[in-house]
Amino acid sequence: MSVTAPLGFRAAGVAAGLKPSGSRDVAVVVNDGPSRAAAGVFTANRVKAAPVLWSQQVLRGGRVRAVVLNSGGANACTGADGFTDTHTTAEHAAALLDDSAAEIAVCSTGLIGERLPMDALLAGLDEAVPAASRDGGINAADAIRTTDTVAKFAFRRGEGYTVGAMAKGAGMLAPALATMLCVITTDADLPAEQLDAVLRTATATTFDRVDTDGCMSTNDTVLLLASGASGTTPELAEFQQQVTAVCADLCRQLITDAEGASKSIAIEVVGAAGEADAVAAGRAVARSALLKCAVHGEDPNWGRVLSAVGTTDAAFEPDRVNVAINGVWICRGGTVGDDRAKVDMRGREVTITVDLAAGSDAATIWTTDLTADYVHENSAYST
Amino acid sequence: MSVTAPLGFRAAGVAAGLKPSGSRDVAVVVNDGPSRAAAGVFTANRVKAAPVLWSQQVLRGGRVRAVVLNSGGANACTGADGFTDTHTTAEHAAALLDDSAAEIAVCSTGLIGERLPMDALLAGLDEAVPAASRDGGINAADAIRTTDTVAKFAFRRGEGYTVGAMAKGAGMLAPALATMLCVITTDADLPAEQLDAVLRTATATTFDRVDTDGCMSTNDTVLLLASGASGTTPELAEFQQQVTAVCADLCRQLITDAEGASKSIAIEVVGAAGEADAVAAGRAVARSALLKCAVHGEDPNWGRVLSAVGTTDAAFEPDRVNVAINGVWICRGGTVGDDRAKVDMRGREVTITVDLAAGSDAATIWTTDLTADYVHENSAYST
Structure with missing residues (x-):
């Protein structure tokens, strides 16, 4: 159909x-x-x-x-x-x-x-x-x-x-x-x-x-x-x-179906001062090669989320941001939150929620993890 | 010392x-x-x-x-x-x-x-x-x-x-x-x-x-x-x-010494209408995951250079840009140039020259290739 x-x-x-x-x-x-x-x-x-x-x-x-x-x-x-x-x-x-x-x-x-x-x-x-x-x-x-x-x-x-x-x-x-x-x-x-x-x-x-x-x-x-x-x-x-x-x-x-990817990642940005801020923050996280590698390794590395958000000019205070991975708020108020051992990243779907604590707008960006397969497939095709 | x-x-x-x-x-x-x-x-x-x-x-x-x-x-x-x-x-x-x-x-x-x-x-x-x-x-x-x-x-x-x-x-x-x-x-x-x-x-x-x-x-x-x-x-x-x-x-x-890297890449942008344009174009190329994979595979993929430059607002006309890899001008006037078989990318040092044909300013950005080692080292360290 x-x-x-x-x-x-x-x-x-x-x-x-x-x-x-x-x-x-x-x-x-x-x-x-x-x-x-x-x-x-x-x-x-x-x-x-x-x-x-x-x-x-x-x-x-x-x-x-x-x-x-x-x-x-x-x-x-x-x-x-x-x-x-x-x-x-x-x-x-x-x-x-x-x-x-x-x-x-x-x-x-x-x-x-x-x-x-x-x-x-x-x-x-x-x-x-x-x-x-x-x-x-x-x-x-x-x-x-x-x-x-x-x-x-x-x-x-x-x-x-x-x-x-x-x-x-x-x-x-x-x-x-x-x-x-x-x-x-x-x-x-x-x-x-x-x-x-x-x-x-x-x-x-x-x-x-x-x-x-x-x-x-x-x-x-x-x-x-x-x-x-x-x-x-x-x-x-x-x-x-x-x-x-x-x-x-x-x-x-x-x-x-994205080639080379082993995880489908949704970056949900909430608490933004505007939709453009939410998109900018989500896109920065989605483009962080380090974060994408961490998700591939099933490592709930919220520090890489924060350092990506920090490169944007979205409205937020670094000491008020909260980050959850698959529902566990492992970063609260810009620093360590709940126990990272509680985060289960074994499934294909991973949701990273970033609460900018600056307003009420939201947006979701979809991305994938960065894998050795991605590198292999993109380094060898045309030769 | x-x-x-x-x-x-x-x-x-x-x-x-x-x-x-x-x-x-x-x-x-x-x-x-x-x-x-x-x-x-x-x-x-x-x-x-x-x-x-x-x-x-x-x-x-x-x-x-x-x-x-x-x-x-x-x-x-x-x-x-x-x-x-x-x-x-x-x-x-x-x-x-x-x-x-x-x-x-x-x-x-x-x-x-x-x-x-x-x-x-x-x-x-x-x-x-x-x-x-x-x-x-x-x-x-x-x-x-x-x-x-x-x-x-x-x-x-x-x-x-x-x-x-x-x-x-x-x-x-x-x-x-x-x-x-x-x-x-x-x-x-x-x-x-x-x-x-x-x-x-x-x-x-x-x-x-x-x-x-x-x-x-x-x-x-x-x-x-x-x-x-x-x-x-x-x-x-x-x-x-x-x-x-x-x-x-x-x-x-x-x-x-960059971990995971097998190539040192210099992106030389010349013929720019201003230094800021040269930096913007060079940075876009340096940040292209696809281009970095291609260099890892020793693939002189000038199309990925052009598509990266095309995401910037640097002054240039797509049909005037020239690209050389290690001195061979494989892209002339925005399309295929010299024989790509002439490009030798076996050494560690790779120089990509982008001629925007829009002025006389220049800048060089240094980057590395994207490798499976990079993914491995960044996906596994903290767990």
Whole structure:
């Protein structure tokens, strides 16, 4: 029940030979309407891959007929030739659909700095576009996997409409591939501006709060496509809830499948003077290599939590901060609290709660531990 | 030829039982004058260890008679009791020197969140202060080691005066210990305000540009003490040069000895529109876990360099940036350049040159690779 759960969408995933493994590597998601309203959010990295530059232009029009996605190559740092490759891809898909390239979004994931094998990619499209069907959602989710061990998809049913989605990646934890791609579909009927607002709100508290290793991809893309095929125009707050839930579901899947990780860590910051403070403090903790190593070693090292929070300008007094790990308040008032021997970190899920004691705002950042496997997988892939 | 290279200084390092290993763990550096002008720079972390809070007060007076240093415990996140312990340490050293505690600086390094064994520490001082001698510089440097495999010291001879120094740590790469401590001594005769300016200038381009894992310690301290015993008041520019050279020398030693690291990496940013841009870009590259893994794998992965630079707001155009690794320009104009097979990364020293092509400013950041050893050493130490 991936991107084809909502009415109006067809999809396919085929093996076009971009991946040496022979696995599926080209996907299409086609919106048959009647609406093609769409919104997108993209990486904030200033070094943007060609498909990101292209798709940003497409999304400016607020309409998407189809999305072409490929694994096996990021088409990033490939210069003007790389941009031409993306343009050609969109033109080719448009011709197959008898439509306009200006409404074809493109997403790529894989190694940076290498051109895509265009003959293989275009031949893959020749196969994928006619094959796109109401059953193709799972194959499409499979085709965008890089080192994801499982295909990732989610859906929610609202009042008279459905939201479906697929995603790949785990922030920058996936070795080399560095990219999170997500396509969300719905048969609800909403204009592009409303989709845009809903998507930005949903990603701000989900994908934007996943921080596996602090690295930022050149290719990250999240698209929201509405076919309007259900004929339902939902109440916005309820629609927001469904889209956010789908995004949160996918985030959990990404963190759980993050390569090299042995722990899923939630950094809950509470008692903050503002949400921005909570996010800043949580992100600093999530980016502490030392803390991530400690969690890997099942060491309830609250000192590393405090020293990470201390690098931010969030409002807090060092002698008032409290820290709990899996519910045990081992740091109270900035110094040693309950017995650290009471902390059980053997499970995969670890929750670190930081109480800034400075207000009533909160935010949660999701990350993973730092492991020898992470180093191994990220030091050896391209040679 | 450590801190006792300049005239006017005595030092000692003794084993007081703070470290379970029985190695030296308490050091003193005594300034016998005639001057006791001094300056200090401290961690920017808002969570500051008790000895940092204490020594900041001492240095506000611009005079230091002696520095007490201990390994085996950071005395950080220890609350009011921990501050009292530092105060007691300073009082005890002052009594032994028949001097004022207000001119005794204290530095600690070791685990966060644990009280120091004060009986052992004070007994160590009873031994160390009378033992302090002109020969004691090496033992003092030895006593502040944590996981440093070698004692680190340096000296330079100027026109009629000498600069000596000792240091420990490797940014936050040293497992758990998280701290860089450095004491620089000189027999030049300069007032505290000039020492302060010289020290800030020297550290800004040396210690401040070592970034092993992006973590910031609660205890970092660099002190500069002047005895005036040479009777020489040096020309400031020349003195600046000597102090900066000593700091740079120690930085090289810290990077080379960084635990878990197999590569010393210099990130040279050139062609920047300003020095701040060069530092920001270099720091972003130095903090990229993915890039550090790639260097560990001897993989000339320029895509990870570009994606790190792209997260900064330094002035540059993505399609004009050039990247060389060990002198081979494998990225030109933001895309693939010379043959990556020409890059030889087998040596310990790796130089990554980033040409932003936006101006004429430059800066170098020093870091290390990310290794399975780093993870191992930082995931297992405290349990």
